[in-house]
Amino acid sequence: MEKVSVFGAGSWGTALSYVLAQNGQDLLLWTHRSEQADEINHQHTNKRYLKEIALPEALKATGDLPLAVRHADVFVLAVPTKAIREVCADIRENLDKKALFVHVSKGIEPDSLKRISEMIREEIPEEWLEDVVVLSGPSHAEEVVLEHPTTVTAACEDTKAAERVQDLFMNHYFRVYTNTDVIGVEIGGALKNIIALAVGITDGLGYGDNAKAALMTRGLAEIARLGVKMGATPLTFSGLSGVGDLIVTCTSVHSRNWRAGKMLGEGKSIDEVLTEMGMVVEGIRTTKAAYQLSRAYGVPMPITDALYAVLFENVSTKEAVDRLMGRMKKNEMEDLINLL
Numbered sequence: 001m002e003k004v005s006v007f008g009a010g011s012w013g014t015a016l017s018y019v020l021a022q023n024g025q026d027l028l029l030w031t032h033r034s035e036q037a038d039e040i041n042h043q044h045t046n047k048r049y050l051k052e053i054a055l056p057e058a059l060k061a062t063g064d065l066p067l068a069v070r071h072a073d074v075f076v077l078a079v080p081t082k083a084i085r086e087v088c089a090d091i092r093e094n095l096d097k098k099a100l101f102v103h104v105s106k107g108i109e110p111d112s113l114k115r116i117s118e119m120i121r122e123e124i125p126e127e128w129l130e131d132v133v134v135l136s137g138p139s140h141a142e143e144v145v146l147e148h149p150t151t152v153t154a155a156c157e158d159t160k161a162a163e164r165v166q167d168l169f170m171n172h173y174f175r176v177y178t179n180t181d182v183i184g185v186e187i188g189g190a191l192k193n194i195i196a197l198a199v200g201i202t203d204g205l206g207y208g209d210n211a212k213a214a215l216m217t218r219g220l221a222e223i224a225r226l227g228v229k230m231g232a233t234p235l236t237f238s239g240l241s242g243v244g245d246l247i248v249t250c251t252s253v254h255s256r257n258w259r260a261g262k263m264l265g266e267g268k269s270i271d272e273v274l275t276e277m278g279m280v281v282e283g284i285r286t287t288k289a290a291y292q293l294s295r296a297y298g299v300p301m302p303i304t305d306a307l308y309a310v311l312f313e314n315v316s317t318k319e320a321v322d323r324l325m326g327r328m329k330k331n332e333m334e335d336l337i338n339l340l
């Protein structure tokens with residue numbers, strides 16, 4: 001049994017706490033809302049994020065961040081990318097021992113263009129940081145808490161650290177693999193949200209499965225192109241955190257990114273979509289970061305460019321699709337050959 005604190009009690013932090021509590025880990029879930037901690041401790045629900053799901057009684061929550069830091073040797077960060085630095089800074093203020101940091105968020109920071117493991121390493125002094133492991137893959141919280149079979153990957157250059165995380169989470173419905181390609185796993189997990197937004201848009205516009213397959217296939221090509229230029233292993237993109245997560249996010253009604261895209265395609269504004277969603281839609285900020293990354297690395301990313309134009313340049317969704325279809329002709333394998 002390990003002492004684990006999860007930071008962030010949204011859908012994913014709560015679902016992962018469900019798994020950890022069921023696995024018999026000594027688990028504490030931190031939320032910045034103390035009334036939510038009360039609900040989890042006394043009613044064993046987190047209705048705002050997971051509706052009527054009954055949480056295990058062993059899943060204890062707190063609104064006291066210093067207590068959560070003192071409690072554990074393993075910290076699981078489950079807040080949106082935008083909140084990672086703030087939560088790390090609060091943890092840092094209370095640290096007095098080394099800890100293993102696990103992050104489960106899927107995004108890239110615009111402007112700095114940092115991946116989340118890089119942000120954590122910038123915020124937590126080396127003397128307190130045992131290592132950083134990323135846990136990622138096709139895994140909607142709503143299905144994990146129903147104990148439906150789910151597979152993810154734990155990535156760290158140090159295989160032993162990845163295996164420790166594998167042992168923490170693995171059970172009969174939550175299967176965890178390991179991987180040493182942190183860059184590939186983080187890039188795949190973050191950038192699939194862009195493609196899910198784009199697929200949602202085409203669904204909202206009334207286009208069919210041909211458009212969906214086109215975006216998923218060419219989306220994976222542009223994600224891999226960028227990822228490999230950044231140092232990822234090409235094969236990672238055919239794994240759980242690559243094509244696996246791309247499939248689940250582009251095809252599931254649970255995906256906030258897909259749902260947001262669909263509403264945009266139906267003609268709603270970004271503000272209307274975000275208000276209606278009430279949960280994080282990571283792909284919006286990540287589109288900005290990926291647009292910047294494509295320029296920084298000199299990698300063409302036409303789908304990202306089209307979505308950027310919709311989100312930040314007021315181009316209509318229909319016009320963005322027409323621009324994508326009207327691009328110059330090319331050989332399908334042209335850039336992919338270089339990945340081998």
Ligand SMILES: NC(=O)C1=CN([C@@H]2O[C@H](COP(=O)(O)OP(=O)(O)OC[C@H]3O[C@@H](n4cnc5c(N)ncnc54)[C@H](OP(=O)(O)O)[C@@H]3O)[C@@H](O)[C@H]2O)C=CC1
Binds near residue numbers: 013049080104142
């Ligand atoms: N949901 C899923 O199935 C999966 C999500 N992920 C990733 O996990 C990450 C978290 O997503 P998810 O749980 O779904 O998001 P949600 O929107 O469901 O929840 C986010 C949680 O973080 C809290 N939060 C936001 N900002 C802060 C802050 N500054 N300090 C403390 N807490 C904060 C929110 O609090 P409040 O209630 O006050 O807003 C909320 O509890 C994302 O990067 C997502 O891509 C990965 C795999 C699966």
Ligand SMILES: O=C(CO)COP(=O)(O)O
Binds near residue numbers: 139193257
């Ligand atoms: O990453 C996810 C599933 O693996 C969740 O995707 P959404 O954030 O689009 O809901």
